[in-house]
Amino acid sequence: MWEAAPAWFLGWVISPYTGWTREHWAGLADRLLLAARRHASPSHARISFPGEPGGYGPDVDALEGFARTFLAAGFRVAGEGGRDPLNLMEWYARGIAAGTDPHHPDRWVRLDEHGQAKVEAASLALVLHLTRPWLWDRLTSTVREQVVDYLAPAVGSGYPPINWVWFQIVVEQFLASVGGPYEQEDIDAGLALSESFERADGWYADGSERAYDHYAGWALHFYPPLWREMAGLPPDPRHLARLERFLDHAVHLVGADGSPLIQGRSLAYRFAAATPFWVGARAGVGSPGLLRRAASGIVRHFAGHGAPGEDGILTLGWHGPHRAIAQDYSGPGSPYWAAKGLYGLALPAGHPVWTAVEEPLPVERGDFTRVVRAPGWLVSGTRADGVVRVVNHGTDHSYPGSDLADAPLYARLGYSTATFPLLAGDPLDQSVVVLDEEGRASHRTGFTAGALDVLPSGTVVGSSRWRAHWGEQGPGPDHGYSRAGAEMRHGPEVEVVSLVRGAWEVRLTRVDGRARGLRVGGWPAPEHGPATRVIGGAGLSASGVEVAGTPLGERTLVPWCATPGEVRPGRWYAAALLLGDGGEPPAIGDRKITWPDGTIDDFTTIPVLSK
Template sequence: MKLPAEDRELSPHTGYTRRHWEAVADGLLGAAWRWASPGGAFLDLPGRPSVSGVRSDGLEGYARTFLAAAFRVAGAKGDDPHGWLGRYAEGITAGTRDPGREDAESWPLILDHDVQGQPMVESASVALSLRLTREWLWDRLDTAVQDRVEDWLRGALRHVPAPNNWYLFSSTVAGFLEAVGRGDAETARARERALGLLETWYRGDGWYADGDGRAFDLYNGWALHLYPVLDGYLTGEPSVHGRRLREHLAGFRLFFGGDGAPVYFGRSLTYRFAAASAIGLGALTGNTPLDPGISRRLMSGTLRYFLDRGSVGEDGLLSLGWHGPHDASLQHYSGPASPYWASKAFVCLLASPDDPLWTDVEGTAPSEGPDTVLAIPSAGLLVQTTGADGVVRLHNHGSDHVRPHEPDSAKGEDPLYARHAYSTRTGPTAAGNVRDNHFAVVVGGVRSARRRIQPIGAGNGDGWGWAASWHNPVFASGPPMVPGLRVESVTVARGRYELRVHRVLGAPPGARVELTGWATGPGESVLRPLLGWTGQDELRAPQGTAFTRWAVVPRLTADAEGTAIFAALASLSAEPQEDVEVTAGPSGLEARWSDALVTRVTFDPIEVTGA
């Protein structure tokens, strides 16, 4: 991938300009097209197939790279020096000639999500790309080809999506068909259904749940905000969705470390710099609280972060993983072309070259400024940044990956949601290794899992913040639950420190409790006992994380029976530690910090105050 020379006057932090974004898009497209089928309908990238099979994976390669090409060419007002759109026109002509047929070019049909659903995901990228490039591609197709494309796309309107952001895929297809004069009652129903569900998923503070449960993650930016806000931008119709994006970015701006890394949290992390799509979308549409130079700093920072750390292999392709290949970052639906949903980040190219997004001097990333703690009560999240090192920590007291109808089962635990804390420099340990940032009750030698998270509250103080939740511990062997057993958890974040308080209720005789800290290299983090803990050691995670091949996890242990309160001080830093004194009271505890701030955590009900 050949990039232009850095421009440190315009972009003092990253060196990247609009020309770099265009060059990256061209480089990724050129490498991917080396793996095209003869007619260009499939881009069959090398690698392990997804659960959907190689034909769906090939369509995914076509559709997701098409999105990058569409943003690239539409942002250049049709200038297409590499002839990308001609290739996609040939591919769509071949792919829709006889959908469902088992030949070299025919696309798979779009069916229900539990039958053959992945093509529905890709239909949204195809439809959005056609909409963006209408005058240079769609309008030049033969009417017969346009009819075939419409017939294939309508499969997304006639089949059942997954019960989450997938409903926005059919809405995106409907939006394209209406934009080209092919709308009808069927397209209207699809849009009405999707937008209606989106309203029920909105929780406030700019955050949507990804479905009827409590999954809050990066899908907020690259799906739940992107599709409706971009639709409103293309139609010229302002809506509530733009205002919600602005509110979302007020907190989401803190999710990027000083090195450009987004917080490693939630599923589909192999989409990498797609995390920046919401930043670019806000700048493009004017729905952002950020100055243009700060928006570009965040966007270019995360793009460069991944390019500098091996996300693109020697073959020019995005690998399945985080930095480089990393299996623990993947889901069963991840295929060789899945990482190309990173193409969504190129939405920023729709902003013209003379837009302040590209002409203003880069600003400083919010995580590089003063230490900040921000509570997001609607999602049960607590964001903590430290300007000295630019590290972002995310404390999770409200986001899980459990659908409302699913049981609390330890066998369904997802490390990408179940941990108490995540960051821009650490990832959860792999399954089979010790759990990091986890509070476990050990009964009969079996450690509990944290599955369904019930938020209690969150709030901001003066330079500090807190969040609290409770859960019923579940076990992978033996009885799945212990009657009456419950864990209440509180995190108080301040500077680089985290006061972690847990109350156990209903612990059976012989039970033990364990608390683990950050998974890092040796000596890079601290977990110090303050109240209730009697044992302290370190465990090894030989499979490491997305950031290190091998990790050390600090652990505290104690016996527990009935009701008991435990407190510890954690820090993702080996710097000199804060001196905190904790005293227990009849209804909670009091923590006195070295500068005389007193934090009180009380239970029944849970309240956190500081003075």
């Protein structure tokens, strides 16, 4: 009976939420890989996708095009146990032979010529490991020597103390496995540095700063178990425990429509956000049906919104092309780090993650709120609209007390699966700002994070405090986070307390000093997206809506409220902010909030408000 059922029917039986099966994933990978071939050099060593060159130039762009699509090819063949109807291994072997030949006109940029080659070298080493019987073992001795020589500059080299440490670890471990040069001291030092990135509840920061973003999943949780495989070591129970805790948070950060949280740099990597769910599946951590639901939801979200496009190419953008979201290190080949999100294809068709029935995401099971302590996030998901929101009191990609302009991808007070932060101009969306005499908005990077808590009612609460300052980003390349060097002007201290329940946040603000004005900016929702509102309480009687453009819509609406004149020092100002289907607004009294569901929260139970 089941054998006679059409494939589309069987897909919805096993995948009742997305309809996606392993065949859909394989089809997407093949489409990406075949499209990439059309932009390869005759030697296959360089894949140069159309578009304006990136900040590192066309040679780096072409290397990225090869190395990042090579990830997809490797996952595809590894999961098939070597079966290779598209002849991927032979095709990429030709490129490897030319790219690592120092005398070939299509040779690759070397690791000691440009730092970005250190990133791409890790992808090369990783896939050579995963496909060893079908690629490395079949290379000629000359080509293998060329590969070793190409990777060798990693040994003893300096790497930025962020997720890049894993690029050196992976490359040197591969070199060790094939009898090449390596330094155990490099590997040990990198492992120790990576351990220093560990934070609460399974999270990693991307370095020593308050840098929390998708790199926690697609890099800092991705490489450790693969390195242990390469080193012939069993899984590390500590990492598995961290991964389990992290995944419990990660599944709560996926919207019902499959959108991942729109926050942090490198968003052009798109469905790379699915990577940690496959890491969990490969490690045997988490529920297979839930992990596949999250991963398939993410990739289906982008596939359904034009990524890749009709030509099979991933452009710099979110859904369609939108180069403004790219960082200076991004070029036409950069988006293919999305291939990491195809990691599940390295697991065979009989793996439980492919055979289990999809389970609903947390936001599909019901409304929820939760505290995520490492990044300082209050998370809220609502089943009615499928939106997940994050109110941010802990992440700015900086340090407490630093004096920098805000980075829109990190320092806003809120991010969601349905809104895109405004990428230019002074803070407006999801902000609390003091206005100077010229009406310019202040910045908050370098804030002091307050405690996060869950009230007995289930409402979540958090706070942060900072000295308002005005200025510009410092000089240097844009890597998505704040750049030091610009002179700042200082103003009064600002304190914000957020209470979050359902689709609503009640935001309380106090300014400790004189100021021309105070403005509270709401969610930047696309015109035809979820509802967005800001309702000002006493003293916040001025209001309006700004219109801007984002990758989600040329008309993005940003509501705001403000004081009509000067701020009264020490006074608590209250505003209610909505994103989605929230019903009637909460009623805010002198001491209490009455939420739309009838729940009442007393301010005096919150330490920062009861002083």
